[in-house]
Amino acid sequence: MAGKPKLHYFNGRGRMESIRWLLAAAGVEFEEKFIETREDWDRIRKDGSLMYQQVPMVEIDGMKLVQTRAIINYIANKHNLYGKDMKERALIDMYVEGVADLNEMTIVFPVHPPGVKETKLSEIKDKAKNRYFPAFEKVLKSHGQDYLVGNKLSKADILLVELLYNVEELNPGATASFPLLQALKPEGITDREVQEGASSPFSSWAVGLHLIKSRTLPTDIVNCSSKIQILSR
Amino acid sequence: MAGKPKLHYFNGRGRMESIRWLLAAAGVEFEEKFIETREDWDRIRKDGSLMYQQVPMVEIDGMKLVQTRAIINYIANKHNLYGKDMKERALIDMYVEGVADLNEMTIVFPVHPPGVKETKLSEIKDKAKNRYFPAFEKVLKSHGQDYLVGNKLSKADILLVELLYNVEELDPSAIASFPQLQALKTRISNLPTVKKFLQPGSQRKPPTDEKTIEEAKKMFM
Numbered sequence: 001m002a003g004k005p006k007l008h009y010f011n012g013r014g015r016m017e018s019i020r021w022l023l024a025a026a027g028v029e030f031e032e033k034f035i036e037t038r039e040d041w042d043r044i045r046k047d048g049s050l051m052y053q054q055v056p057m058v059e060i061d062g063m064k065l066v067q068t069r070a071i072i073n074y075i076a077n078k079h080n081l082y083g084k085d086m087k088e089r090a091l092i093d094m095y096v097e098g099v100a101d102l103n104e105m106t107i108v109f110p111v112h113p114p115g116v117k118e119t120k121l122s123e124i125k126d127k128a129k130n131r132y133f134p135a136f137e138k139v140l141k142s143h144g145q146d147y148l149v150g151n152k153l154s155k156a157d158i159l160l161v162e163l164l165y166n167v168e169e170l171n172p173g174a175t176a177s178f179p180l181l182q183a184l185k186p187e188g189i190t191d192r193e194v195q196e197g198a199s200s201p202f203s204s205w206a207v208g209l210h211l212i213k214s215r216t217l218p219t220d221i222v223n224c225s226s227k228i229q230i231l232s233r
Numbered sequence: 234m235a236g237k238p239k240l241h242y243f244n245g246r247g248r249m250e251s252i253r254w255l256l257a258a259a260g261v262e263f264e265e266k267f268i269e270t271r272e273d274w275d276r277i278r279k280d281g282s283l284m285y286q287q288v289p290m291v292e293i294d295g296m297k298l299v300q301t302r303a304i305i306n307y308i309a310n311k312h313n314l315y316g317k318d319m320k321e322r323a324l325i326d327m328y329v330e331g332v333a334d335l336n337e338m339t340i341v342f343p344v345h346p347p348g349v350k351e352t353k354l355s356e357i358k359d360k361a362k363n364r365y366f367p368a369f370e371k372v373l374k375s376h377g378q379d380y381l382v383g384n385k386l387s388k389a390d391i392l393l394v395e396l397l398y399n400v401e402e403l404d405p406s407a408i409a410s411f412p413q414l415q416a417l418k419t420r421i422s423n424l425p426t427v428k429k430f431l432q433p434g435s436q437r438k439p440p441t442d443e444k445t446i447e448e449a450k451k452m453f454m
Contacts, residue, residue: 051368052331063323069302070326077319086310090296093303098285135284 005030006059008044014107015068016056018159022072025158026079069100076155088150095136095148095156099163102132106166121170128167133178136160140180161185238263239292241277245445246438247340248301249289251392253437255305257430258391258421259312265436271452305329309388321383328369328381328389332396335365339399343441354403361400366411369393373413379420386424394421402440 005023009016011034023030035041035055045053049064057066061078065071076082083089105124112120139148148156161184167174175181238256242249244267256263268274268288278286282297290299294311298304309315316322338357345353372381381389397418400407408414421427430437 051327052334052364061320063320065323065327067327067330069330070323073326074319074323077322086307087294087296089310090298090303090307093306094284094298094300097300097302101285131285 004028007032008035008049008057008059009055010035014056017107018068018103018162019056019058019071019075021162022075022081022155022158025153026075026081028075028079072096072155072159081153081155081158083150083154084152088154091149092154092156095139096159098132098135099156099159102127103159103163103166106163106170109170124167125171125174128171128174132163133175133181137178137180140184157184237261240265241268241282241290241292242288243268243449244438245441245449247289247441250340250438251301251336251395252289252291252304252308254395254430255308255314255388255391257436258386258424258427259308259314260426261308261312263436268452274452302333305388305392314386314388314391316383316387317385321387324382325387325389328372329392331365331368332389332392335360336392336396336399339396339403342403343443343446357400358404358407361404361407365396366408366414370411370413373417379417381417386421390417390421391427394418394427 005028007016007019007030009032011032020030035044044050044055044057050057051064051066054066056068056071057064058071059065060071060074063074065074073082083092102124105120105127109117109120109124136148143151145151147153148160160181164175164181164185175185238261240249240252240263242265244265253263268277277283277288277290283290284297284299287299289301289304290297291304292298293304293307296307298307306315316325335357338353338360342350342353342357369381376384378384380386381393393414394417397408397414408418422431429435
């Protein structure tokens with residue numbers, strides 16, 4: 001039943017990107033079949049692969065899973081990224097749902113017409129700064145551990161870090177007053193730590209460099225090369 | 234770590250109703266603390282109970298959980314309503330997420346101004362009839378069992394039946410051409426716990442009317 005998971009989506013971030021992050025962070029190689037033409041789109045909707053005629057769809061372990069959360073939860077379950085018991089799962093879900101609410105705004109952001117974009121950008125900045133980032137900073141501060149839940153990597157850490165990157169692309173400096181959030185990200189690694197092989201939350205992920213390399217470009221043009229350089233050291 | 238779960242929300246359906254359905258179906262007694270005044274709302278947001286200053290919030294087993302899905306998943310896990318293994322969980326999640334997408338439309342429906350309501354109602358009817366109901370009918374037909382997944386009650390059955398009731402309130406003949414869904418609705422409604430919940434005097438909330446919306450708006454403005 002093995003074989004790599006196969007991701008069906010458009011060649012862009014959208015709702016598939018969080019799934020890509022999760023698979024990459026878990027060290028799982030995956031294939032992608034891009035929907036590029038009208039014919040592709042018609043075909044995949046007619047062949048019965050899509051339960052609700054929507055993508056993302058991921059072929060994995062003999063299933064054709066749709067719905068982002070269903071896919072994410074399956075991957076998290078399979079790769080031990082969902083905590084050790086019911087209560088840890090509850091905290092992880094609570095954090096991931098908050099991340100998803102803010103991430104939703106960044107996903108749909110490129111679609112807005114120019115006049116609306118300004119308002120939406122202010123909203124994202126405000127919600128990040130006043131609602132979501134303080135909440136996650138507070139969690140990390142409360143226990144002082146490297147990960148959000150149970151002193152162990154979970155989908156919550158991975159998806160939060162994805163969110164931080166997404167928000168910073170729209171608002172550089174968004175995490176400036178959140179030191180613990182900054183420490184979760186790759187840039188939290190100093191040169192010295194890399195040389196000394198010191199562990200940080202990110203360096204202990206299975207595939208740090210693979211993660212960044214397999215990451216698709218933002219929907220508008222952004223220069224990712226500086227991040228890739230940092231992790232290539 | 235006993236004590237009944239305590240639900241913090243407005244006195245109406247909204248995003249808490251699915252949680253009420255799930256607890257009720259699982260046979261779990263719960264308390265409710267309604268947010269009724271501006272002072273209530275200010276107080277609960279200031280006392281640190283709400284991770285994102287939002288409700289629903291449920292006090293359960295020593296936690297103050299927010300985010301509907303986190304709460305629903307915890308209850309489902311705790312009361313064996315989440316399948317027996319990873320793959321069953323995946324199917325259950327896939328079905329519940331589809332239910333949630335359509336249910337979302339029924340939750341926000343009462344808030345729309347009259348002109349918009351007509352369009353939104355058509356959308357709900359269309360999506361129910363052409364996308365969601367056929368999908369679930371197909372699942373039930375494919376295995377012929379009494380429940381959506383693993384021949385056992387799960388959150389998927391409960392939340393789908395809640396959805397069927399919600400859509401029928403807006404469109405009475407919505408499941409007329411879906412015999413499997415009708416049968417599921419009957420079976421689940423006849424479970425003793427659900428039957429009790431469907432009777433008058435239970436904690437099930439009535440459909441949200443315009444008056445409730447107006448009063449809620451006053452609280453926030």
